[in-house]
Amino acid sequence: MQLPAGLTARPLTLEDAEAVHAVVAAEEVVDLGEAELTLEDVVADWQRPSYDVAASTVGVFDGDRLVAYADLSAPDVAYTAVHPDERGRGIGTALAGWVQERARAAGSTRVGTQVPEGSAADRLMADLGYEVRWTAWDLELPEGAEIEARPLPAGYGLRDATEADREAVWTLVEDAFLEWSERERMPLADFGARVWDRPGAEPWNLRLLLHGSGATAELVGATHVFLAGDAAYVARVAVRPDHRGRGLAPAMLVDAFGRAREHGAARCYLSTDTRAGARGLYEKVGMVVSSTWVNRSVTLEP
Template sequence: MPAPLALPPGLTQRALTLADAAAVTAVMAAQELHDVGEVVIEEADIVADWQRPSYDVAQGTVGVFDDDLLVGYAEVGGGDRGDAAVHPDHRGRGIGTELARWLRERAGEQGTPVIGMPVPQGSAGDRLLADLGWHVRWTSWVLGLPEGATIPERPLPAGYALREAAPADHQAVWALNEDAFLEWSERERQDFADWQASVPGRPGFEPWNLRIVTDASSVVVALALVLLTEGGEAYVDRLATHADHRGRGLAQALLVDAFAAGRERGARRSALSTDSRTGALGLYEKVGMTVTSTWVNRAIAVGA
């Protein structure tokens, strides 16, 4: 394991467990509220990620505690993906610098040549990582629909149908999701068991959350995963179309459907995110969505 964190007097460290998910959520929420003015993280996000069969929470995490209160944490989530947070009340004490070091060392022990993590552009975390030599790999944007606005409807072409995914569709949905995202994302292919744990196994998941488009042969060719957040937002977490079926309006039809399904269940806002690797920002802006926050993924070679 990485060398012990050099912490201020009175603070301690230990590996985390699934029972710490609520505490991690609280620290991340405090950081998000301070840096971007709103909370987007939910405990279900942490649980869904940590309960993947392939993930060893104890090996992949470290927490910083003030007595029994978690004030900072870091995790290597698999591949070159990391994350970290420090409660705003404990910034300026060197905790973030130590967590960044821990991330590099833990990733190196796992044989990962590079480790990266998302941070709000211009935030304290962004500035710290820049000072430590972490470079920007890509930029991400969270976009929302102005209150009362809707995306223009796009009828499905003949032969296509849109519906909720049934359990019998899950294997096909997983395969489509991986095929589409691995066109531009440099990561290992997620196995089906991990997908099951993080999507239909996510706390609070309901069948309406996963929506699909099928072609004339009943093959799944597009998907959307829409989550109804605790704050009353319909958030499209995943949106993908098979390469052979793009340019026909399937994604736009899914967006219209997903946001409408959220409104029917009480959502007051609609949102999604995209990044510079996909080239989709302009498409979302074209249908009326506006950027609400900007993030950068900063990374560093573990031997740097």
């Protein structure tokens, strides 16, 4: 990479996760008004068995201080951040070149990332020829607000997941998300790294929706929620296609947010995008858009 004088670069290790989180948090405070990414998010992503941290990352340093980084999380998905104090020096452009070279070497014909709409990263990517593929939103249930209670229809029930449920949950959630997302099925072990092996994970974080009772009960839905500071984040909500349209998702959200508040959450939020078509559902239950993001990508020339 062509870096400004005095800066150096090297692959990162898991021990660098805290420094990476600090750079991303500093960038998010400027772009969003508050930091959203947690250290647990970084560790959960980097601990995936299929992921090689050293081969997939680069850190830019001023002496011993990390000032920017790039991470090819998947062959066509990248994450980057430049500390706000270091913007305007060409570091972001250098990282974009590194990402494209790594993605091309991984066999990808396209690579992209999601950034806050109108941010410095958004403007840079537009200048570099990255096109918008979809728009995404973070939606928040305002502090003190409640989602109207929606009892489950007769025959349905909710409970915490157990270790014996893990493969079935993975199958159901991945089936639901692959209906609209453009990616390969996530391996079970990688899914687990982000869910039940996430740092700080507790049994109440993964809630199952069952239809029927006893030994014949069927898994028909799942919700993954965890705490990020004083906020609860619903990372995944999935309902099996043949059980949709029965008001189950709102009831699952009420349950997830309720459990999170029992564990100290003051705010509740989640993310969705134009591919899923679920924003209207969340707004109907009282959630409001707190930030808007764009997913930009660029075609890689051979």
